[in-house]
Amino acid sequence: xxxxxxxxxxxxxxxxxxxxxxxxxxxxxxxxxxxxxxxxxxxxxxxxxxxxxxxxxxxxxxxxxxxxxxxxxxxxxxxxxxxxxxxxxxxxxxxxxxxxxxxxxxxxxxxxxxxxxxxxxxxxxxxxxxxxxxxxxxxxxxxxxxxxxxxxxxxxxxxxxxxxxxxxxxxxxxxxxxxxxxxxxxxxxxxxxxxxxxxxxxxxxxxxxxxxxxxxxxxxxxxxxxxxxxxxxxxxxxxxxxxxxxxxxxxxxxxxxxxxxxxxxxxxxxxxxxxxxxxxxxxxxxxxxxxxxxxxxxxxxxxxxxxxxxxxxxxxxxxx
Numbered sequence: 001x002x003x004x005x006x007x008x009x010x011x012x013x014x015x016x017x018x019x020x021x022x023x024x025x026x027x028x029x030x031x032x033x034x035x036x037x038x039x040x041x042x043x044x045x046x047x048x049x050x051x052x053x054x055x056x057x058x059x060x061x062x063x064x065x066x067x068x069x070x071x072x073x074x075x076x077x078x079x080x081x082x083x084x085x086x087x088x089x090x091x092x093x094x095x096x097x098x099x100x101x102x103x104x105x106x107x108x109x110x111x112x113x114x115x116x117x118x119x120x121x122x123x124x125x126x127x128x129x130x131x132x133x134x135x136x137x138x139x140x141x142x143x144x145x146x147x148x149x150x151x152x153x154x155x156x157x158x159x160x161x162x163x164x165x166x167x168x169x170x171x172x173x174x175x176x177x178x179x180x181x182x183x184x185x186x187x188x189x190x191x192x193x194x195x196x197x198x199x200x201x202x203x204x205x206x207x208x209x210x211x212x213x214x215x216x217x218x219x220x221x222x223x224x225x226x227x228x229x230x231x232x233x234x235x236x237x238x239x240x241x242x243x244x245x246x247x248x249x250x251x252x253x254x255x256x257x258x259x260x261x262x263x264x265x266x267x268x269x270x271x272x273x274x275x276x277x278x279x280x281x282x283x284x285x286x287x288x289x290x291x292x293x294x295x296x297x298x299x300x301x302x303x304x305x306x307x308x309x310x311x312x313x314x315x316x317x318x319x320x
Contacts, residue, residue: 020079027155028052028074028083034160037072043141044090051075056167058090059174065094066102068174070167072149072159084132085159086146087166100142107144110173116182117165117236120286122158124194126187157193157200161238168236196277196286197237205274214261217319221257224318234280241279247287248304250279251295252311260315270295 031037031054040055041048055071067090074083089103111131118127127147134143149159173179195201206215222241225231234240243250255270257263265271276287300308 017077017079021076024074024079024083025052025076028054028072030155031072031160034156036164037160043069043088044092044139046139050077056163059167059171061102061174063094065092065099066090067092068167068170070163070170072155072163081148082151083149083155083159084146085149085163086131087144087170089142089144091140091142096137096140100137103142103144106170106173110169110179111145112182112184113179114166114169115184117169118162119184119187121161121165121195121197121237122193123196124187125158128184154193157195161195161198164238165236197234197240197280199239201274201277202239205278208271208274209261209263214263217261218257220318221315224314231279234284236284237280239278242284243279243281245282246307247281247291248294249307249311250281251291252304252308253314255295256308256311256315260319 032039034054036056037054039053041051041053052074053071054073055069058070059068060066061068069088069090070086071088072083072085073088075081087107089100091099115127115131119125130147131145132148133145147159147162149155153159169179206218209215209218222231226233230244231241232244234242245253254272254275258270263271270292272289272292276289276291280286
């Protein structure tokens with residue numbers, strides 16, 4: 001019996017595409033209860049029946065010409081493309097070419113900061129080659145860039161968290177903040193998602209304190225340091241503090257706190273690996289376990305002796 005290859009091809013394309021798409025649609029539905037996101041399968045008031053879209057609140061340019069949507073999107077008929085996220089530009093007014101050029105110029109201004117913050121938030125990921133350029137500008141919509149969600153990545157822990165970070169940086173830029181050029185260190189990629197400066201990182205840090213009394217003591221210490229302007233919340237990240245003191249002063253303070261509450265690693269060593277995931281230094285740069293080198297009991301200079309005494313005085317005032 002004769003048959004049409006076109007009909008057969010279409011039949012198998014539909015069946016195989018639906019099968020391949022099913023798991024990705026289920027993955028998208030994990031965003032149904034994601035904080036800050038709403039389901040909205042549309043653009044510029046037009047329905048997009050082939051797409052699943054979860055969006056944060058939009059931002060707008062000062063002149064009202066451009067809307068910035070921060071979203072996670074999936075085309076149900078393009079499972080090979082997969083799930084992607086980032087910033088989608090919507091053009092409400094002005095000349096199309098000029099508005100697209102502005103989207104591109106703005107992205108060029110903030111790309112370095114976005115990469116810096118994403119790489120710091122995800123210590124075992126490298127986003128330096130993950131910003132993909134768009135291949136079209138249809139119906140007054142334009143993606144300055146987009147990022148693919150890898151198959152082994154958690155859609156909430158990675159895509160939702162990263163999209164919030166991107167929106168935060170865009171908002172600062174639109175409000176007039178000028179970002180300085182950051183040096184991006186080369187990283188080796190890992191598949192397991194570990195984060196720093198997040199609620200999950202802070203939870204791990206609290207677990208390292210061992211007891212609820214120690215956790216309460218740390219919170220009391222942070223309230224005191226905030227009150228005397230030695231630390232402040234860093235709103236660039238999900239859960240982070242900026243030290244308003246030197247690395248050495250912080251090292252003595254943390255070591256003194258740990259000694260007072262008997263918080264040690266094996267061999268009675270001061271623990272550093274968790275505390276460095278919730279603090280950045282005065283320049284907003286991540287610390288590393290090399291901060292332990294800032295803390296030494298041998299051959300202290302007069303300046304370091306004074307820092308040590310100040311740390312001891314703070315802990316004594318609060319907990320004795």
